[in-house]
Amino acid sequence: MSGFRFPSAFTILFLLIAIVAVLTWIVPAGLYDMAFNEALGRDAPVPGTFHAVEQSPQGWTDVLLAPIRGLYDPIEYTANAIDISLFVLVIGGFLMVVTRTGAIDAGIGGLLKALQGREILMIPILMTAFALGGTTYGMAEETLAFYTILIPVMIRAGYDSPTAVATILLGAGIGTMGSTFNAFATVIASNAAGTTIQDGLFLRVVILFASLAAGIAYVMRYASRVKADPSKSLVADNLEEHRAHFLKGGADAELPEFTRVRSIILSLFGLTFLIMLWGVIWQDWWMGEMTALFLGMSIVIWAVGKFSAETAMNEQEFADAFVDGARDLLGVALIIGVARGIVVVMDDGQITHTILNSLEGMLGGLSEISFINTMFGVNIVLSFLVPSSSGLAVLTMPILAPLSDFAGVSRDLTVTAYQSASGWVNLFNPTFAVVMGALAIGKVSYDKWLRFVFPLLVVLAIIVAVVLSIGALSTDSAAPEPAKTTAIDESGTSGN
Template sequence: MQSIWKEAAVEKTADQERVEKKRRFVQPDAYVLLFFVALICAIVTYILPAGEFKRIIKGDITLTVPGSFHFVHSHPTGFVDFFTKIQNGMVMGAPLIFLILFTSGALAVIEKSGAIDAFLKSTLTRFRHRLLFLIIPVGFILSALGTTGIVVNSVIAFIPLGLFIARGLKLDAIFGVSLIYLGTYAGWNVPVFAPQTLGLSQRIAELPLFSGIGYRIIIYLTFLGGTLLYVYLYARKIRKDPTKSILGPESFTSETAMIGTEVETTVKVSLQQKLILSFAGLSLLGFIIFSQIFKWTENEMAGLFIFIAIGAGLIARMSANDIALTFIQGCKQMVYGALIVGMARAVGLILNDAKILDTIVNALVHLLEPLSPIAASIGMYIGSAALHFLISSGSGESTVLMPILVPLADLLHITRQVAVQTVMLGEGVVNTINPTSGVLMGVLAMSGISYGKWLKFMLPLTAVWFVLGLIFIIIGMMINWGPY
């Protein structure tokens, strides 16, 4: 009897240790992480000497003068200053914060009409029995929604559709998830028209909003093509031999992998829904054109999404009150992601106001100076990829990194457009393997795929993405990709 009690005690102790380990390694929230980053930066203002470079204004941008660094009087961050910097960061980030909120509000109105859901369902069901003809259109549509920042976190809602298609094709859950999730993120990872990351980074770098669109479209199409080919080859392989499925042959009959996959298979896009989608698409196309002609910024784009919300609501025959309430509900869903822009901006303010940002930049210059500009740009690329495991928010990472990389790029003869792209590609290539990503963890939980199995599937594609990123950064350096 005593031995039984001892064994039970040992098991209880082991269980307690496992629970404590889980508690000990809980990933901190993005806001908590950024708060401590800001706190560390505030402490560093008392340690690092203050300094600054001379800067000159050339046209619409401010350029850093190489070799002009000099030490100045220190302005460390005080106790009260630390907390007001967070408020100031929110104020400075207001244009982008409201753009993100209004984008979500407009999408909520469109989604309430059922237009997006019906369009995706009809496309998926129409091609579910033709593998290649299914992957290409679905991947292209989802990637277009991803590269414009329209569907990112909300991709989780469409995972059951992918699992349903996988079951219909007698393929495993990994195929269903990759069709939807990777289809979307093949675009989001290399944004062409996403205000949350690309727009934010370009504004910090003082670049015209969404400039360099031609080269970015080439990058986007290349990443998309490689991703869809990888998904197709995997599907073809396991269709020929189910034992080669990463999940194992038993996954094809697994009921747990298909939870929540019962979806309507006879959905058709109504004329009203077609009008709503056409209206939203033409409005976005118009903005792309006019932003190049009239140099529109995030302010005009925020106004555009208010216009889209009202127009889509009227086409859907929603009342004025219904449009307003739905819009506000959509905004509420993105408060977390929007305010993190201001939180991250506070970090840059602490470094900048204490005049130690240039001190850090000067140290990095001396570290990277022996390298060629191409090698230095690759270093930026790898560094941003590594940082993304700590700051899983794309907008948060952009706000932290860009104030440092912009003057560094000027001093190392790297164009600001290339510097922006190093951050986009760096965070993009690790997005779909990042264990701190709430979206990835939600997708895996919904589909019943373990992180280890997903990593086994994703690592070859991640390696391909990484090499493609290197190639495009090097080409960008070689062609002096600008405008500056």
């Protein structure tokens, strides 16, 4: 078995699609009745209405169609995969246009010169910044724009591409795991559970800070080992290939001069991301608006570059640069659709609600600590099936939150268990397009990422379990306040 190679991300995802298709022949099909939930402003499952429906097994043609339909079939409460894929392609074009001006390489040179001997500080600074995006608005797909920027910086600093991937993916992911005011997770789940976002905030902040500290220490330790001994890198066998790919001219290539025009281009480059964050947080932008922003700024940067012979491109060179950049991220764009194919097969086979109903039965008759930690485990299982945090909240909270009343656990703790599980799983979930996209950009195989992140996952799970247990003990023998835990009535709406 010495010649065995772990399959590619595409193969792993196709195998998962096939496995889910087989399950649709075995797992009984079933559905909850859906009704409009006023607290959520959308349809949600009605507790106690689960019923069997006619089996809808998925065959080999459905398996082959799944990755294709995964690109264009709408999945409720999430962006369509084709929207995300187009966003990725346009980002690739935008980044290549900026790269061809030499502005990014010149900026990297200036940054490394300023941080000489202290490059390791980039990790805590950037992980904290991405965690802020994760905890406030569930930063996920937006991070795909940053990988091709940070990877060359980390490689030139003496680290490797997994260091850059971990900095972004774990930073934003841990932030989402410890969501505080995340409208796409905590707010939706709190509404569905009949509680408020302020309830349970302290415990979520504890999870955020403890987990982020653990994540930063873990990534810094790995980065220090790689810099001291490159053979310790996850991608040690491919370091030269990575340097050639990500640094274009090679690790020893002279960096371009930091001219006035390049400084203006870098300012526009940074402004683009600030505008994106402003649009997402305050203007309800999503994939279409963000894609248009990067396309428009590509044109602006090309026009500014014409003011210097060193950065100027004619129309044909600009078009070629944009297409070349999109081509570099084509594999990432395709893998997003393949990952969505798993959800397509599961929904068509009508087994999602069956799995939810069976897991619901596991929670009866448990003590407070056992209940909340089992709730954490149940949501881990469900997060593999529904990687969207908002989609998972709408699906599960109307069913699972009322069970906490019988266990003597406050519903806000159930919300914390849900969001922690969703965030934890999405640090490595192969059905989550952001994970597979990030690994594809960084040229890190999925098996290597699992080996790297597994010890940290154990630590993070322990942190969450301890905090949840303390929270459960604090409400021991105290029934939840009626105003905060109003039961969901038969219509599926809250009693408030």
